[in-house]
Amino acid sequence: MKPTLKHMGYYHGASFSPDGERILAIGHSYLTGNFVAIWNANSGSKEHELIFEGEPNLLKIAVAKFNNDGDRIVVLAEDGHDNRDGIRILHSVSGEQIFHLGEGHGLDQFALSRTNDTLLAVGSDWKSLRIWNFKTGKLIRDGEFEPGGEPLARISPNGQQYFLTLEDKRPAGIFDIHTGKEVVHFGSGYWDGTFSPEGNDLLLWWDHADLWDATTGQKTREFGKASHAGFSPDGKHIFTASREQNWIRIWNRSNGEKVFELQNFQTQQWYANQEPGTPTFSDDGLYIATCEDNFARIRSLASGELIKEFECPQGAVTAVTFRPLSHQIVITSWAHVETSGYAGLAPSMFVGDLQ
Numbered sequence: 001m002k003p004t005l006k007h008m009g010y011y012h013g014a015s016f017s018p019d020g021e022r023i024l025a026i027g028h029s030y031l032t033g034n035f036v037a038i039w040n041a042n043s044g045s046k047e048h049e050l051i052f053e054g055e056p057n058l059l060k061i062a063v064a065k066f067n068n069d070g071d072r073i074v075v076l077a078e079d080g081h082d083n084r085d086g087i088r089i090l091h092s093v094s095g096e097q098i099f100h101l102g103e104g105h106g107l108d109q110f111a112l113s114r115t116n117d118t119l120l121a122v123g124s125d126w127k128s129l130r131i132w133n134f135k136t137g138k139l140i141r142d143g144e145f146e147p148g149g150e151p152l153a154r155i156s157p158n159g160q161q162y163f164l165t166l167e168d169k170r171p172a173g174i175f176d177i178h179t180g181k182e183v184v185h186f187g188s189g190y191w192d193g194t195f196s197p198e199g200n201d202l203l204l205w206w207d208h209a210d211l212w213d214a215t216t217g218q219k220t221r222e223f224g225k226a227s228h229a230g231f232s233p234d235g236k237h238i239f240t241a242s243r244e245q246n247w248i249r250i251w252n253r254s255n256g257e258k259v260f261e262l263q264n265f266q267t268q269q270w271y272a273n274q275e276p277g278t279p280t281f282s283d284d285g286l287y288i289a290t291c292e293d294n295f296a297r298i299r300s301l302a303s304g305e306l307i308k309e310f311e312c313p314q315g316a317v318t319a320v321t322f323r324p325l326s327h328q329i330v331i332t333s334w335a336h337v338e339t340s341g342y343a344g345l346a347p348s349m350f351v352g353d354l355q
């Protein structure tokens with residue numbers, strides 16, 4: 001029997017709170033504008049729906065995340081005129097807006113520390129980099145960087161350093177949060193990167209993926225061609241992927257050996273602001289999930305064996321997220337819907353269970 005999915009509403013992005021008790025969903029309505037909704041993951045009831053002011057057809061919520069404690073929600077929005085709305089800090093229980101940071105300063109991405117209250121944001125328009133304490137709203141540092149490419153920044157797990165690169169046109173490096181001084185230099189040729197969960201290594205990629213020691217700046221391993229890459233939550237595995245050739249490779253981080261490879265699948269993950277081919281992992285290290293056309297497929301991380309697949313017959317699956325400390329998942333898809341006065345594609349959110 002095929003596993004069933006419970007339809008939860010029309011949302012194009014979803015994530016769980018760190019304790020797995022709530023679901024944060026991003027949605028859009030042509031009548032009311034953009035909004036975030038908070039759902040109780042146990043009862044399936046909606047706790048809050050927060051509508052953002054602005055022109056409904058223009059204001060776009062790009063990213064919404066829980067902080068590591070789960071008591072704050074960080075939202076980044078932009079409008080149709082390429083003006084950035086700034087970063088809003090919301091109380092995750094009441095939905096009340098606490099701070100509106102960086103409004104009008106061209107911020108287009110942010111990163112949160114996993115261990116403290118540091119928020120780092122960068123903007124390509126004004127070449128700005130800003131660092132706040134998002135619990136107090138205090139600006140820690142206000143800096144700039146040289147023009148020459150889209151900036152990408154990632155914060156270290158301990159919140160004391162950040163990684164910054166400007167496409168492939170400027171060298172990549174790790175910098176001190178408080179002083180802005182470069183502490184590790186990696187050279188040019190990388191588009192993006194991510195710290196390992198414990199912060200010891202940095203995985204960098206452009207058209208190839210390499211693993212570097214985040215303390216010494218020494219390259220420790222090469223993984224060959226890749227358009228993007230990442231770590232599993234426990235740091236034991238690395239994935240590399242190719243959006244052009246439609247494959248995903250899973251690697252053992254400790255010895256560099258390939259565990260398995262998935263080939264020849266199509267994905268529509270860009271609808272959910274995800275790089276196509278990005279897998280997600282269960283936090284117990286047992287399963288990996290991929291978006292493949294109308295299916296969300298769950299496989300064994302140890303072997304690549306298919307465990308279960310969930311079909312969204314109305315449209316393409318755009319994202320799959322595991323619930324922390326469980327094997328429940330949230331799936332978003334770009335589905336065909338028919339409602340009063342409208343028939344066509346719309347984002348949808350579903351909940352499923354591996355059991």
